[in-house]
Amino acid sequence: MISAVVPIVRIQAEDFDVAAEIARLTQGRADIGAVVTFSGLCRDEAGTLAALELEHYPGMAEAEIGRIAAEAIERWPLQGLTAIHRHGKIAPGENIVLVVAASVHRQAAFEAANFLMDYLKSRAPFWKKEHRADGSEGGWVDAKEADDEAASRWKQAARKRT
Amino acid sequence: MSTKLIYFAWVRERIGKPEEDVELPAGIETVADLLRWLKSRGEEYEHALQYPDVIRVAINQEHVEHRQKIAGAREIALFPPMTGG
Numbered sequence: 001m002i003s004a005v006v007p008i009v010r011i012q013a014e015d016f017d018v019a020a021e022i023a024r025l026t027q028g029r030a031d032i033g034a035v036v037t038f039s040g041l042c043r044d045e046a047g048t049l050a051a052l053e054l055e056h057y058p059g060m061a062e063a064e065i066g067r068i069a070a071e072a073i074e075r076w077p078l079q080g081l082t083a084i085h086r087h088g089k090i091a092p093g094e095n096i097v098l099v100v101a102a103s104v105h106r107q108a109a110f111e112a113a114n115f116l117m118d119y120l121k122s123r124a125p126f127w128k129k130e131h132r133a134d135g136s137e138g139g140w141v142d143a144k145e146a147d148d149e150a151a152s153r154w155k156q157a158a159r160k161r162t
Numbered sequence: 163m164s165t166k167l168i169y170f171a172w173v174r175e176r177i178g179k180p181e182e183d184v185e186l187p188a189g190i191e192t193v194a195d196l197l198r199w200l201k202s203r204g205e206e207y208e209h210a211l212q213y214p215d216v217i218r219v220a221i222n223q224e225h226v227e228h229r230q231k232i233a234g235a236r237e238i239a240l241f242p243p244m245t246g247g
Contacts, residue, residue, distance in 0.1 A: 055171055057241070096247070120246060121246060124244060141245045
């Protein structure tokens with residue numbers, strides 16, 4: 001029986017519990033053979049960073065991550081998919097983002113989680129501002145070309161498969 | 163008909179406000195036209211939109227290219243390249 005997987009997408013200020021989010025996808029079922037999670041954390045940049053402030057576009061952030069998640073569900077045979085992104089002030093060592101992908105075999109879960117993160121970095125409307133440990137404002141984090149390239153490789157992969 | 167413009171990150175800081183309602187003059191058909199017109203509205207806009215090519219735009223909360231027509235847009239957001247994740 002094939003039932004449509006509905007992704008869980010949450011944008012929130014508060015922290016998340018990785019184990020609880022895995023359990024949310026797997027509890028009460030025995031058909032999932034693989035769960036891949038990715039957590040993105042705030043680094044202290046060798047002690048120079050006091051906090052990151054994440055600004056987001058309410059409404060569009062949920063909508064855009066929802067669109068990326070829907071594409072992942074279309075491309076890979078998944079049994080569950082969760083994406084959680086925090087906003088507001090985040091201290092070094094704290095969680096920023098979580099992706100959980102569940103599937104029968106590991107390949108789909110690995111690839112879907114990877115795809116979701118690559119697209120989320122270049123298309124989800126979030127912006128990081130640095131607050132330095134010395135009290136100065138570090139300014140807005142620059143977008144990395146490497147992130148755009150990481151996202152574009154999935155387009156090439158899609159073309160090869162068709 | 164007025165259009166709601168929303169700004170984020172350094173675009174918001176440079177323009178000096180998070181959002182505004184504007185009456186678009188006749189002849190503003192595409193996103194590129196809008197950016198050109200906004201840039202001429204004052205020093206803060208000039209500063210924010212100095213390099214229009216780097217500005218990302220969403221219409222009604224979906225990403226669009228600069229050649230996209232803006233007819234029927236309720237909400238247009240301008241922001242720098244995204245750095246989430």
